[in-house]
């Protein structure tokens with residue numbers, strides 16, 4: 055019983071920000087914070103500690119958030135260029151796959167988490183941030199609604215290329231975007247990106263047909 059009380063107390067402190075242990079961070083360098091972070095995590099399954107290493111782009115975005123200042127124009131241009139350079143177009147130049155598979159990928163948030171079986175096929179979790187169809191009412195709104203995406207924008211080569219690039223590495227157009235870099239970060243395969251592209255563009259898909 056006593057043990058349980060301790061467990062509950064520790065859980066409460068963790069949830070409330072562990073106020074008993076909180077120290078002012080004045081004087082702590084970025085390196086001090088990283089040391090604490092690295093000591094606090096253990097690698098589990100597919101999640102290794104290299105996730106704590108920031109890419110130069112993530113670092114620039116964090117620095118901007120910390121100082122509240124805009125990224126200098128030259129740095130911003132470099133970041134956008136780097137992100138665009140990471141995008142690989144479809145090898146057979148076909149942008150569209152199967153929207154029915156795409157819908158399953160958009161619905162699935164499985165993959166790359168410590169609780170996932172290593173090697174499991176990842177989903178895109180698009181609905182976590184976007185409205186896409188009328189029938190799915192459980193969606194997040196961090197990103198804009200993509201309902202009627204293909205119907206509204208058409209399927210010109212330029213629009214297909216823009217959307218492919220955006221999904222492959224969202225930072226190619228918006229530095230510090232909240233959207234995952236599905237291709238560059240190795241979350242989705244080329245075929246999976248084609249399938250979510252079909253979900254967005256196929257006139258028969260529920261994105262355009264509801």
Ligand code: HEC
Nearest residue numbers: 178179180182183196197198220224228231232233234250
């Ligand atoms: C964690 C949130 C998040 C997830 C998950 C996410 N997105 Fe996004 N997405 C955003 C945000 C935020 C924007 C707008 C800001 C920006 O441009 O980056 C956006 C923008 C877009 C755009 C551009 C829209 C426009 O008006 O031009 C497309 C297309 C898109 N997302 C497709 C997808 C697809 C497909 C998936 C799933 C494979 C997905 N997104 C998953 C957050 C997300």
